Amino acid sequence: MRSRTANRSGIVIRRRVTPAGDIIVTLLTPQGKLKAIARGGVRGPLASRLNLFHHVGIQIYQTPQSDLASVQQAVLEGALPKLAEPERYAFAHLMAELADALFQEGEFTEQAFELFAGALRGISHQPDPEWVALVMGFKLLGLAGFVAQTARCARCGADQPAHPDPLGGQMLCGNCASLPAYPPESLDFVRYVVRRSVRASIEAPVPTEQRAMLWRALERFVTVQVGNVQSWRQLVPQPREGATV
Incomplete structure (x- = not known):
């Protein structure tokens, strides 16, 4: 050579x-x-x-x-100079860590490159960088082949689960779950975010007060399926003692 x-x-x-x-x-x-x-x-x-x-x-x-x-x-x-702003930097850093973990050297990734570049632009320019990061985090995972099971309970296989899985970031039925069901907006998001277009998801943001459970689901799923990502320490809200979600 x-x-x-x-x-x-x-x-x-x-x-x-x-x-x-x-x-x-x-x-x-x-x-x-x-x-x-x-x-x-x-x-x-x-x-x-x-x-x-x-x-x-x-x-x-x-x-x-x-x-x-x-x-x-x-x-x-x-x-994108605005990515240096504290309220945007942590989300951009998470996207970079995810891309580094998901895609390999020498692997042709034109679609991944375009999706990642779009994530950085959205975090830089959109007024709600947190929502952009949530959407694009799930989209990057889906592109890499990591898609959470949402049609059936991750433990027993029951149809139409609606509860968070605190261990694996999947979804559980009412019989297997220890946590309350997702609110309707969050449930719709986790079921369809991978299949929907980025634009459709960005234009239908989940209320801010519901996002903590989505961050925890994303963190658990990535940790179990892909590996440790350091940026979670800054982004993922930790449940208060005695909290149910």
């Missing part, structure tokens, strides 16, 4: 600076995830371009002996 140079365009979903001053980035591109290193990057112009959530065009070079491609050049193709 010969050394090769390639051009890629993608969004930075992970960024780490090493003690030596190198920047290691993971990008989600239409051709899949890409991990690369900008050697000495913190001391040069690449530092401001290879930031989290930036859409960049990069030229990479890789030899047969190297595990990581080297970033030779980087051009900023797009940025």
Whole structure:
């Protein structure tokens, strides 16, 4: 295998600076995830371009002996400055962590790239970034093949379950459940969000007071099916002692 140079365009979903001053980035591109290193990057112009959530065009070079491609050049193709706002950053960071966990290096993911880019734009521009993040979290999972069982109880198989599953993020029937049923708006959302268009879901937001249970369901489902995601610590409300939901 010969050394090769390639051009890629993608969004930075992970960024780490090493003690030596190198920047290691993971990008989600239409051709899949890409991990690369900008050697000495913190001391040069690449530092401001290879930031989290930036859409960049990069030229990479890789030899047969190297595990990581080297970033030779980087051009900023797009940025969403409002994602730095505290009320938006945590949701954008969750989307980046989910994309990193769900999609693999070398896996062709053009649809995933477009969905993720749309999630960041929505979180940046929409007045309700929390709702955008909830919708897009479920949509990213569905695209990756992780869809919660909503037609039958996750324990006994009974039809039309309506209660949260506190352990697995699925749905339970009244006989198997320990928690109250979802309110009508939340029940409709969890049953149909994966099949509905993004626009239809965004235009029918669940009331704010019902979202805590949706966040907990999403967190449980991701943790069981995909793995640990650190952003939950900032986003998922913890039940109060004695609370039922």
